[in-house]
Amino acid sequence: MSQVARINVYIDARKIVGNPLLPEVYQILKIIRPEWRAESIEPKNFTDGITNLLMGYYENGKFDEDVILLRIYGEGTELMIDRDLEKKNIFVLSDAGRCPPLYAEFNNGIAYGFVHGQTLDPDTVRDHRIKRLIAEEMCRMHYVKPEGREPKPELFSKLQKFLNIYPDRLDMPEKQKRFVELLPSKDKIIEDFCELKSHLEALHCEIVFSHNDLLLKNIIYSKEKDKITFIDHEYAMYNYQPYDIANHFCEYAGVDEVDFSRYPGKEYQLDWIQHYLVCWEEINGRPGSLVTDRDVEEMYIKVNKFALAAHFFWATWAIIQAKYSKIDFDFLGYGIMKYNEFLSRKNEFLSLKLPDNQ
Structure with missing residues (x-):
């Protein structure tokens, strides 16, 4: 080291x-x-x-x-x-x-x-070559095995820590008014957390070392080297394999000008996931031809379920930031948007059924 x-x-x-x-x-x-x-x-x-x-x-x-x-x-x-x-x-x-x-x-x-290259935007992230390089780089990161660290998922323990410091109120009157009127009570948020945790843990997903924050500006593309590099590893930890993919897809919406309609549709996701799974087999020493349509469909369903966790994670994160951060950004507004997207997708994604013969 x-x-x-x-x-x-x-x-x-x-x-x-x-x-x-x-x-x-x-x-x-x-x-x-x-x-x-x-x-x-x-x-x-x-x-x-x-x-x-x-x-x-x-x-x-x-x-x-x-x-x-x-x-x-x-x-x-x-x-x-x-x-x-x-x-x-x-x-x-x-x-x-x-x-x-x-x-x-x-x-x-x-x-x-420093990594030389260009940060991605809502258009470049969808470029056929670039999206495949992202899937390949994610595979390589997921294959990393930090010495001395137990491969135990930390998503829900991290979220529990967030909920432990989730604010009861915000300091400024205007913020407090929005906080009370546009967000549910902390008890309701904890109830949503428990339901989500129970549902996702029952999927028994593979555990990998994940980035967990692959928004577009944390992905650098070098055209000269034809290479993708991930930056800013503040939230890297062992996590459920579908979460990293799901969070990345959620980040297609952007941060400064959020547009949730940019979330990739099924055909796009299936193509992305199929390439990822082929890379995953190969990096683990197995032929990529082992990947079946059923494997891709199963991962697609798990990814979309974990998209709910990504929205929930960053919603609670942003609301805590609204309490403590001095950075000039509307964290409360961002948290409200993320939580509303979690609610709007919740029934749709939780009702997705895995292929038979599990």
């Missing part, structure tokens, strides 16, 4: 937005890239997510050669993200060739490598 520098530095997210070359930044970069000259370092703001602040640094205009990323954690995110586990995930995946290396950790963030 690679060595990582531990630097006793705190970066003020409010200051770095207006002054990306803070002395604290130089202190970190000097340890990672001692040959860089301070006057030659250039910054780039990569912040696109809604959890952290992300800054990139390179020297003398050499953006295409070497970029160091600094991720400054959002306030309150430690309530939902195990930062020590996140660092272990990066080590494991970097050693497996699935992500760039972790260089350093500082008091409220990490420094790590």
Whole structure:
């Protein structure tokens, strides 16, 4: 496992937005890239997510050669993200060739490598070549087996932790009004959780090491290398195999401008899943020809059932963020949309029947 520098530095997210070359930044970069000259370092703001602040640094205009990323954690995110586990995930995946290396950790963030390429959008994610590369890369990640970690699904234990800190009320009057009027009570949410947990656990799905957050901007495509790379492994953990696929399909809707009609239809899903299952057989040393239409149909049904868990997960996550996060994003509105989509699809997906002879 690679060595990582531990630097006793705190970066003020409010200051770095207006002054990306803070002395604290130089202190970190000097340890990672001692040959860089301070006057030659250039910054780039990569912040696109809604959890952290992300800054990139390179020297003398050499953006295409070497970029160091600094991720400054959002306030309150430690309530939902195990930062020590996140660092272990990066080590494991970097050693497996699935992500760039972790260089350093500082008091409220990490420094790590950069992946060149384009982030996906609602059109490029559907490109025939790109979607197959995504399925293949997901297979490779699912095949990773972190040493010393029990292959036990963590989805529902993670959700239970969310529910334990789910807010009783929100601080601002306008938020509180929407919170009360547009969301069910916490008791009803817990009731939905218990029903969903019971239904999905009964499917007895395979357990794999999963990314769990494959929104479009966490997927990088390099046209030059014809390669897909997944980034941001904050939520990586052992999980039910269909969940990662389901969550990815749910993320076709987008984040800033959510459109749930982008959720892939059955024909599209069957094609995607068939390619994934062939890759899965082959990466496990078995011929891809073993995959049957019944296998594909069974995974399709499981994926759509787990789509409910994905909506539920990010709905509760967003509502907690609405309570604690200082990031300028309508977390409450996003959580309400995700929960409503969970409700609108609930009966449809729970009623799907697996093929006979189970």
